[in-house]
Amino acid sequence: MSGRRNRLALASAAVLAAAASTGVVLASTGSPGAPGTGSTVAVAEVGAPVADQAGAAATTAPRTTAPQTTAPATETPTTAPASKAAKVAKAAPTSAPSKRPAPPATKLLDYDFQTQINGWYCGPAATRIALTVRDKQPSQDSVAADLGTTTSGTNSAQDTTRVLNKIIGTDFYRTTAIPGGAATPAQMDRLQADVVHAVTSGYAVVVNIAGSATDLDGGWHSYPGGHYLTVVGYRDDGRTxxxxxxxxxxxxxxxxxxxxxxxxxxxxRGYSS
Structure with missing residues (x-):
């Protein structure tokens, strides 16, 4: 009996030494000294509740880690990976977008001038001057027929726009009205821009005017009943x-x-540009 105790003591000592080396707590169940009974050594997990360590540790299923229910976190790119072609395109040097060259500060058109052949042909004569810029040389009579000109004159800039586009074979010309008794700053700016655009593009502007005005040399021009004239150039970026x-x-x-x-x-009145 003493030999059996010695062997148990040696076995217990060995287990205790192993437990000490692995950092676990040991609990003994049963009575080591009771005859006819064995001695079972239970190993309890470190960190388990105290009640589990003191009781039937041998019958408790070992603690396991709950399975991960979500996919492991990974670094997800915020944007979809670019295709090879896109990467190549991105790497390729790009040139700055081309800008339309600024119009010249001064531009004059070549034209063929004729004085109106009667008092009511200012519309046909001014329209013809504009047509010669585009290498068209109709007679004032033929232009008057297209305009619907009578001894009372030509109705409006709507007519000069229509005939200019018809004879040249274009849709370049548009009619702009200045309906008030005086032009607004916006209408002045619009006329300046329209003259620069038309003349730079190679088109003269036909203007329907009324009343009196003074030119830059001090010349006085008065047409109280209305008149048509032609703009054939500009300078100072269209200011004159x-x-x-x-x-x-x-x-x-x-x-x-x-x-x-x-x-x-x-x-x-208004103008064709």
Whole structure:
């Protein structure tokens, strides 16, 4: 019996030594000294509740880690990976978008001038001057027929726009009205921009005016019943315009005027550009 106790003591000592080396707590169940009974050594997990360690530790299922119910966290890219072609395109050097060149500060058109052949042909004569810029040389009579001109004159800039587009074979021209008694700053700016665009594109502007205005040389021009004239150039970025006036013969037929004065001169009427 003493030999059996010694062996049990040695076994217990060995288990205790192993437990000490692995950092676990040991609990003994049963009575080591009771005859006819064995001694079972139970190993309890470190960190388990005290009640589990003191009781039937051998009958408790070992503690396991609950299975992970969600996929392991990974670094998800915020954007879809670019295709190989896209990467190549991104890597390729890109040039700055091309910009339309600024119009010249000054531009004059070549034209063929004719004085109007009667008192009511200012519309046909001014329209014909604009047509010669595009290499069209109709007679004033043929232009008058297209315009519907009578001894009372030509109705409006709507007619000059229509005939210019018809004879040239284009849809470039548009009619702009200045309906008030005086041009607004916005209408003055619009006329300046329209003149620059038209002349730069190679088209003259036909303006329907009424009343009186002074040119830059001090010349006084008065048409109380209305008149048509042609803008054939500009300078100072369109702040001043060159006018070909079919009512005036000779060299005095062309003169310079500020765009502001021309816009006010065209008030109540309009222009084709």
């Amino acid at each position: 315009v060159k006018i070909a006036d079919p009512a005036i013969p000779g060299e005095d037929s062309n003169y310079w005027m500020s765009t502001i004065d021309l816009a006010n001169w065209a008030a109540t």
